[in-house]
Amino acid sequence: MKPRDRLRIAMQKSGRLTEPALDLLNRCGLTFRQSRDKLFCFGEGEPVDLLLVRDDDIPGLIAQGVCDLGIVGRNVLNEFKGTAGDGAATLTEWRSLGFGRCRLSIAVPQDVAYNGPNDLSGLRIATSYPGLLGTWLREQGVVATTITLAGSVEIAPKLGTADVICDLVQSGGTLVANQLRETDVLLQSEAVLAGPDALPTDERGDMIELLLKRLDGVIQVRESRLLLLQTSRNTLDAVTRLLPGGPQPTLLPVAGQPDQLMLQALCAGEVSWRQLEEIKKAGAREMFVLPVEKMLA
Numbered sequence: 001m002k003p004r005d006r007l008r009i010a011m012q013k014s015g016r017l018t019e020p021a022l023d024l025l026n027r028c029g030l031t032f033r034q035s036r037d038k039l040f041c042f043g044e045g046e047p048v049d050l051l052l053v054r055d056d057d058i059p060g061l062i063a064q065g066v067c068d069l070g071i072v073g074r075n076v077l078n079e080f081k082g083t084a085g086d087g088a089a090t091l092t093e094w095r096s097l098g099f100g101r102c103r104l105s106i107a108v109p110q111d112v113a114y115n116g117p118n119d120l121s122g123l124r125i126a127t128s129y130p131g132l133l134g135t136w137l138r139e140q141g142v143v144a145t146t147i148t149l150a151g152s153v154e155i156a157p158k159l160g161t162a163d164v165i166c167d168l169v170q171s172g173g174t175l176v177a178n179q180l181r182e183t184d185v186l187l188q189s190e191a192v193l194a195g196p197d198a199l200p201t202d203e204r205g206d207m208i209e210l211l212l213k214r215l216d217g218v219i220q221v222r223e224s225r226l227l228l229l230q231t232s233r234n235t236l237d238a239v240t241r242l243l244p245g246g247p248q249p250t251l252l253p254v255a256g257q258p259d260q261l262m263l264q265a266l267c268a269g270e271v272s273w274r275q276l277e278e279i280k281k282a283g284a285r286e287m288f289v290l291p292v293e294k295m296l297a
């Protein structure tokens with residue numbers, strides 16, 4: 001294959017992961033000029049281009065070296081790793097990205113008794129994930145028949161083409177609508193940044209390292225809040241004890257009020273109204289919760 005000097009990232013062309021993936025890349029400072037057919041987007045600032053494809057194709061494109069990285073669900077990545085040959089084993093999750101959360105689960109008709117995986121012996125299980133299901137069945141020591149379907153898996157028991165299913169669940173709404181109930185979780189999934197085990201040794205490797213650092217900053221910032229408040233010195237301990245997790249807070253003097261302090265704390269995650277009210281009761285006032293826009297450690 002011709003050597004490339006620009007990094008190429010594969011992502012879903014149109015689907016659940018498209019918007020959050022593009023948003024994440026934008027936050028990392030990557031912007032793209034969309035080509036007319038929208039399959040290839042040229043990166044405007046950094047030497048990073050996008051390839052927009054079906055999500056199922058992403059692991060294969062990375063394994064073949066057509067793309068350097070991909071944003072794809074762990075379910076799709078692991079299915080590929082389990083079913084494709086040797087090359088697949090070299091794919092790895094470089095980062096988990098916190099969106100597209102769902103799980104791969106077994107679900108059985110609501111009116112059928114179920115006491116555990118052994119009850120699946122001899123049954124027909126409909127799924128779009130034959131690799132992941134096969135591995136799990138082997139681990140459970142269960143022999144069943146896998147019926148591979150491309151979609152609309154939940155309808156299979158009603159149609160009589162399968163007895164139970166193994167499919168993605170998020171809210172559980174689709175299962176309920178089809179009179180099914182979730183019994184076993186095979187995999188917790190979310191979107192991940194996938195790539196080869198070993199980074200390229202040329203400029204693309206340097207670009208990947210830069211991108212990973214920006215990504216870490218973006219992910220940390222997305223989950224961080226800056227809490228500012230004022231407290232008197234004698235309530236400082238009580239207030240500090242109630243602060244949500246994060247690094248040690250910074251204390252600053254308040255001009256003209258020697259018994260008062262300004263406290264600044266970086267919090268990992270949301271700060272709820274309930275938490276603020278508790279902190280206020282402990283003696284804090286003038287409280288602000290601010291989003292963090294950029295962070296570089």
Ligand SMILES: Nc1ncnc2c1ncn2[C@@H]1O[C@H](COP(=O)(O)OP(=O)(O)OP(=O)(O)O)[C@@H](O)[C@H]1O
Pocket residue numbers: 012013014015016017053054055056072073074075076100101102168169170171189190191
């Ligand atoms: N209900 C859900 N809630 C959250 N995430 C989900 C849900 N269903 C699927 N996902 C995650 O989003 C990924 C993409 O889902 P989507 O339904 O857009 O895929 P698709 O129909 O296979 O798209 P494509 O046309 O690219 O093949 C899934 O592989 C999974 O990781």
Ligand SMILES: O=P(O)(O)OC[C@H]1O[C@H](OP(=O)(O)OP(=O)(O)O)[C@H](O)[C@@H]1O
Pocket residue numbers: 151152154167168169170171172173174175
């Ligand atoms: O637990 P829920 O919140 O109901 O989500 C689960 C459903 O979402 C996905 O399907 P999608 O809506 O993408 O339809 P498709 O698989 O038929 O394309 C998945 O395949 C489940 O059917």
Ligand SMILES: [Mg+2]
Pocket residue numbers: 054055056
């Ligand atoms: Mg797909």
